[in-house]
Amino acid sequence: MADVRLSGVTKRFGPIAAIRELSLEIADGELMVLLGPTGAGKTTTLRTIAGLERPDAGRVSIAGRDVTGEPPAVRDVAFVFQQYSLYPHLTVFDNLAFPLRSPARRLAEEEVRRAVLRVAELLHIESKLQNRATRLSGGEMQRVAIGRALVRAPAIYLMDEPLSSLDAKLRAELRLELKRIQSELGATILYVTHDQIEAMTMASRIGILSEGALVQVGTPREVYERPANTYVAAHLGTPAINLIPAALLPAPAAPSGTHTIGARTEQLRIGRARNGAAKGVLKWVEHLGDQNHLHLEVDGHRLVTLADPHDRWQAGDALSVELVDPTYFDAAGRRIAA
Amino acid sequence: MAEIRVDNLRKQFGDFTAVKQSSFTIEHGTFFVMLGPSGCGKTTTLRMIAGLELPTHGRILLDGEDVTFLRASHRDIAFVFQMFALYPHLSVFNNIAYPLRSQGVSRAEMQQRVQETARLLQVEHLLKRSVSGLSSGDRQRVALGRAIVRRPKAFLMDEPLGALDAEFRRLMCGELRQLHDRIGATTVYVTHDQLEAMAMADRIAVMNHGVVEQVATPQEIYDRPASMFVADFIGSPPMSFLRFEGAVRAGERTVRINGATLEVPQQREEAAGQLALGLRPEHVRLADESPLRGRVFGAEYLGTTQIVTLNTPHGQLKARLPSSLAVGIGDNVGLAFRTERLVLFDTASGRALRSAAYDGDAHG
Numbered sequence: 001m002a003d004v005r006l007s008g009v010t011k012r013f014g015p016i017a018a019i020r021e022l023s024l025e026i027a028d029g030e031l032m033v034l035l036g037p038t039g040a041g042k043t044t045t046l047r048t049i050a051g052l053e054r055p056d057a058g059r060v061s062i063a064g065r066d067v068t069g070e071p072p073a074v075r076d077v078a079f080v081f082q083q084y085s086l087y088p089h090l091t092v093f094d095n096l097a098f099p100l101r102s103p104a105r106r107l108a109e110e111e112v113r114r115a116v117l118r119v120a121e122l123l124h125i126e127s128k129l130q131n132r133a134t135r136l137s138g139g140e141m142q143r144v145a146i147g148r149a150l151v152r153a154p155a156i157y158l159m160d161e162p163l164s165s166l167d168a169k170l171r172a173e174l175r176l177e178l179k180r181i182q183s184e185l186g187a188t189i190l191y192v193t194h195d196q197i198e199a200m201t202m203a204s205r206i207g208i209l210s211e212g213a214l215v216q217v218g219t220p221r222e223v224y225e226r227p228a229n230t231y232v233a234a235h236l237g238t239p240a241i242n243l244i245p246a247a248l249l250p251a252p253a254a255p256s257g258t259h260t261i262g263a264r265t266e267q268l269r270i271g272r273a274r275n276g277a278a279k280g281v282l283k284w285v286e287h288l289g290d291q292n293h294l295h296l297e298v299d300g301h302r303l304v305t306l307a308d309p310h311d312r313w314q315a316g317d318a319l320s321v322e323l324v325d326p327t328y329f330d331a332a333g334r335r336i337a338a
Numbered sequence: 339m340a341e342i343r344v345d346n347l348r349k350q351f352g353d354f355t356a357v358k359q360s361s362f363t364i365e366h367g368t369f370f371v372m373l374g375p376s377g378c379g380k381t382t383t384l385r386m387i388a389g390l391e392l393p394t395h396g397r398i399l400l401d402g403e404d405v406t407f408l409r410a411s412h413r414d415i416a417f418v419f420q421m422f423a424l425y426p427h428l429s430v431f432n433n434i435a436y437p438l439r440s441q442g443v444s445r446a447e448m449q450q451r452v453q454e455t456a457r458l459l460q461v462e463h464l465l466k467r468s469v470s471g472l473s474s475g476d477r478q479r480v481a482l483g484r485a486i487v488r489r490p491k492a493f494l495m496d497e498p499l500g501a502l503d504a505e506f507r508r509l510m511c512g513e514l515r516q517l518h519d520r521i522g523a524t525t526v527y528v529t530h531d532q533l534e535a536m537a538m539a540d541r542i543a544v545m546n547h548g549v550v551e552q553v554a555t556p557q558e559i560y561d562r563p564a565s566m567f568v569a570d571f572i573g574s575p576p577m578s579f580l581r582f583e584g585a586v587r588a589g590e591r592t593v594r595i596n597g598a599t600l601e602v603p604q605q606r607e608e609a610a611g612q613l614a615l616g617l618r619p620e621h622v623r624l625a626d627e628s629p630l631r632g633r634v635f636g637a638e639y640l641g642t643t644q645i646v647t648l649n650t651p652h653g654q655l656k657a658r659l660p661s662s663l664a665v666g667i668g669d670n671v672g673l674a675f676r677t678e679r680l681v682l683f684d685t686a687s688g689r690a691l692r693s694a695a696y697d698g699d700a701h702g
Contacts, residue, residue, distance in 0.1 A: 172575060176636045176647055183667070201638035201645075220639045221661070237641045266642050284512060287536045289560035289573050290620045290658070295512065309557055315519075 002063030002155040002188065003028045004049060009058030011044050018044040020212040021058070026156065026190055031182050034192040035199040035235065036209035042192035045209075046158045049190065051075045062155045073104075078152050080159040084145035086133040093129040096120065096147050119147045122181050139170040146178070150185070159191040163198065175202055196236050200224065208232050230333040233262050239293055239304040241327075242268070248301060249279065249323050255336050262327035262335075265306040269322040270294065278318035285313050296321070340401050340415075340491035340524045341366050342387060347396035349382050356382040358548040360396075364526060364541075369518050371527045373535040373571070374545035380528045381496055383545070387526060388417050388494050400491065416485035418495040424469045424480055430456075431465040434483040441488075455487045458520060475506060482517070492524040499534065511537045532572050536560070544568045560618075562696040563681065566688040569616050575645060577616045578655035579683070585610035586682060586691065593682065596651060598629040601677045603695035612685040615652075619645060621676035622657035624665075628672030637665050648673065 004026040011019045019041040026032045034042045047053040049060055051072035059068045067075050078099075086095050096116045100107050107115075120126045123143045128136060133144065142162060149157055163171045163178075179202050182189055193199055199206045200220045207217045208231070216228040220236075227233035233241045242263045246254060251261055273279065279298055286293035291306045294313055298321055307313060328336045342364040349357040357379040364370040372380040385391040387398055389410035397406045405413055424433050434455055438448045456462045459479045464472065469480055478498070485493055498514075499507045515538045518525050529535055535542050536556045543553045544567075552564040563569035569577035582595045587608045592599050593615070600615070632648035632655065644661040647654060648671070655673075659665070682691045690696055 168574065169576075176638065179636060179638075197640070200640055224639075224641045264641070284516065286512070287539075287556040287560075288533070289536055289556070290618060293537075309560075 004063075004156050004188065004190070005059075005061045006045070006049070007059045007061075009045075009048060009055045009060065011041075011048055011053055011055050017212050019048070022212070022214055023058075024207060024214060024217065026188060028188055029186045030204045031179070031187075031189045031191060031202060032205050032207060033199040033203035034190065034207045034209055035194070035196060036192075037194055039211075040209040041212040042194075042209055043160055044212075046079075046160055046190060046192055049075075049156070050077050050079055050158055076155040078149035078154040078157050080146055080149045080157065080162045082161040082164055084141045084165075086141060086144055086148075088132070088134045090133060091129065092120075092125060092131050092133060092136070092144055095133050095144055096129075096151055099148055099152055115151045119150045122150065122184070123147050123177070138166055139174065142166060142174065143177075150181070150187075155188065157187055157189045159189060161193050161195075162191075164193070164195070171198075178202065197238070200236065208235060227262075227327070227335055229335060230260060230262065230329050233327065233329075233335075237264055239265060239306065242303045242305075243329075244298075244301055244303065246328075248298060249321060251323050251326065251328075253325075253338060254328055255338060257330045257336060258328040259331040260329040260333065261323065262329060263303070263323055264327075265304075267324050267326045268303070268305045269324050270296070270305060270307075271320045271322075273318040273320045277320060279321040280319045282313055282315055282317040282319055284315055341399075342370075342492060342524060342526065343397075343399040343402075344383070344387065345397040345399065347383065347386060347398065348394050349379070349386060349391060350394045355548055357386070357393075360545075360548075360550045362543055362550060362553045364524060367522050367524055369515065369525045369527065369538055369540045371529060371535040371539035371542045372545060373529060373532060373542050375530055375571070378545040379548040380530075380545050384494055384496055384526060384528045388415055389413050390417070414491045416488055416490040416493050418482060418485050418493060418498050424477060424484075426468075426470045428469065429465065430461060430467050430469055430472070430480050430483075433469055433480050434465075434487050437484055437488050451487055451489075452483075455483045458486065458517065459483050474502060475510065478502070478510060479513075482514075486517075486521065490523065492526065495525065495527045497529050498527075500529075507531075507534070508537075514538060533574070536572070544571060546571075561679065562690070563616070564690050564696075566614065566616070566683050566685070566690075569681070569683070569690075573618060575619055575656045577618055577681075578622075578653070579614040579616055580650060580652040580655060581612065581614045581685065582652050583611065584613050586613070595630065600630065600675070600680075602680045602682060603678055603693040605682070606692035606694070606697070609682070609684045609691050613691075614683040614685050616681040616683055616690075617655055617675055618679065619656045619658035621679045622648075622655060622659075623674050623676075624657070624659070624663070625672045625674035628674050630673045632671055632673050634665050634667055634669045634671060636667065 006022055006024045009022045036042050048055055059066055093116055097112050100112045120129055125143050163174050203220055205219055206223050208215045210231055216223055216232050223232055224236050230243055244261050246258045246261055280296045282294055282296050284295040292309045294305050294307050296303050330336050344360055344362050347357055347360045374380050386393050397404055431452055434452050435448050456465055461479050499510050511534055539556050542556055542559050544551045546567045552568050560572055584593055586593055586605045588606055590605050593602055632650040635647040635649045638645045639661055643658050646657045646659050646665050
């Protein structure tokens with residue numbers, strides 16, 4: 001395991017810069033998640049570290065060694081792809097053993113066996129080792145695909161949305177597993193996803209990408225509580241933060257220059273409007289079970305907030321709406337300290 | 339407006355029973371969701387209501403009239419399929435107008451009804467456009483328009499949002515529900531996505547292996563699941579189970595789990611053997627003094643709250659706790675629960691035991 005550093009990396013495809021002057025340091029033993037929508041540059045960043053893309057500018061170093069010009073094979077990285085690519089004719093055991101049996105490594109078979117068993121145990125697939133890869137469920141296949149990376153101990157694991165093809169329940173389960181395995185092994189992982197829940201729940205630190213540039217890097221709590229700008233704020237948290245014009249609701253504590261106010265559900269206090277002092281109207285109550293989403297409208301602006309499902313709210317209710325210690329942004333969308 | 343009654347419905351395909359003895363009533367104007375995993379029989383049930391499949395046994399009544407063997411085209415029901423098929427060479431107007439042309443509606447009336455439908459769906463500005471250039475959301479709206487323009491008694495929808503990405507699906511959920519409220523027609527909607535079902539439904543029928551396990555409002559299904567299957571299918575994360583060997587009698591307000599005594603809602607029936615205590619994540623809290631212990635397996639930060647996974651001698655459970663609470667992996671913690679929300683299950687049958695919190699009426 002080792003730290004990985006990108007310094008001022010730019011990668012262009014024709015006229016388009018997929019990543020622009022990207023600098024990022026991934027510490028030894030860290031699970032760094034790059035979060036962003038399709039086209040933000042997440043996968044290009046991974047591929048550049050792996051050596052599958054050559055940057056137009058900047059440097060990539062692994063464990064203090066500049067690898068910018070080196071081919072993928074000598075970089076000591078392991079890649080897990082979105083679509084599990086297993087050898088269908090091989091057993092789970094042989095699929096896991098495959099990377100260790102490459103001629104370049106020449107490991108003793110006993111050593112291979114030990115490594116495979118250890119990983120199978122970590123991933124809870126010991127009982128499946130003799131199964132053909134095709135006779136596995138989707139979740140098991142993806143475990144094997146991850147396991148194939150884990151049998152090696154590279155400087156860094158690069159994972160490209162490895163859980164995105166799984167159903168919600170399995171994804172939640174493997175999320176937790178992967179995090180546990182990472183901390184048990186002390187592995188360094190760079191993980192890219194467009195799923196903010198994966199980023200929030202798994203990351204030691206999150207890097208938020210937009211159009212090839214890194215907007216903010218911080219722990220999940222830092223980026224959630226102190227987003228650098230409206231872009232970051234809007235991409236973290238469910239329901240999404242409400243971004244409203246500064247003048248929509250009274251905000252006596254707003255610092256000068258406030259243009260937009262960000263209010264998460266815990267930053268909004270709603271109540272039943274009394275004697276015509278209504279600020280908003282409840283448009284729709286969305287049931288989630290543990291909570292309800294209240295969709296309200298204030299002077300033509302839609303807001304969403306959470307409420308206890310046993311509170312008796314109904315569409316059409318007139319509401320009072322108050323801000324509680326909200327987040328302030330300037331005209332350029334940057335957060336301003338209150 | 340229509341009331342749909344499904345009475346003892348059964349459907350067999352050769353040896354395979356897709357639907358076993360389903361009975362439920364969908365009242366006028368209800369948004370009714372059939373929810374379950376793939377292969378549970380929900381689509382087959384919907385297709386029988388539509389008249390696209392004939393039942394092996396049982397009856398379907400539309401406003402009291404037996405329509406079981408009536409052709410689909412004579413049922414006055416509009417079916418919206420998973421893959422919305424539009425005529426690519428026709429304009430939005432002509433796509434929406436299409437069902438009316440085949441009915442021989444007058445030009446003036448057609449004009450008026452298409453306009454009205456377009457207004458309802460907020461696609462008036464697109465009427466002259468070709469459908470081929472539309473966004474997926476607008477295509478979906480046009481497809482709905484084609485169903486709405488007929489003014490059917492009921493709409494049947496088979497995973498109409500299945501092909502859309504998550505964010506857009508949520509937006510369309512809201513739109514569909516609001517549309518339903520404006521039109522007021524009975525809607526029967528099939529999905530495997532519990533969030534969609536919870537968000538839109540007035541009532542949900544949860545199906546599994548061809549059987550309707552529970553019919554109730556979303557909140558009832560969430561709070562008082564009739565079976566372990568329902569409890570596990572609903573909620574994210576779903577209900578956790580503490581499994582134990584024990585016995586309860588009617589009138590009791592406690593159960594003993596491995597020497598620890600736990601308060602539960604007053605029980606209304608007796609059971610013994612392998613039982614399970616069902617817990618929703620938000621009803622679990624940490625309590626140092628509790629004899630019931632767990633070890634922290636993982637903590638997942640979600641902003642305001644965190645989901646903490648705990649291993650106990652009786653199984654793994656998940657707790658939704660404030661994210662301000664510091665928990666460390668491996669910590670040994672005491673567990674306490676919100677008594678009035680607990681549900682006991684008999685694991686052999688998977689059925690919820692009747693209690694003060696749950697009266698056992700799965701089809702209430």
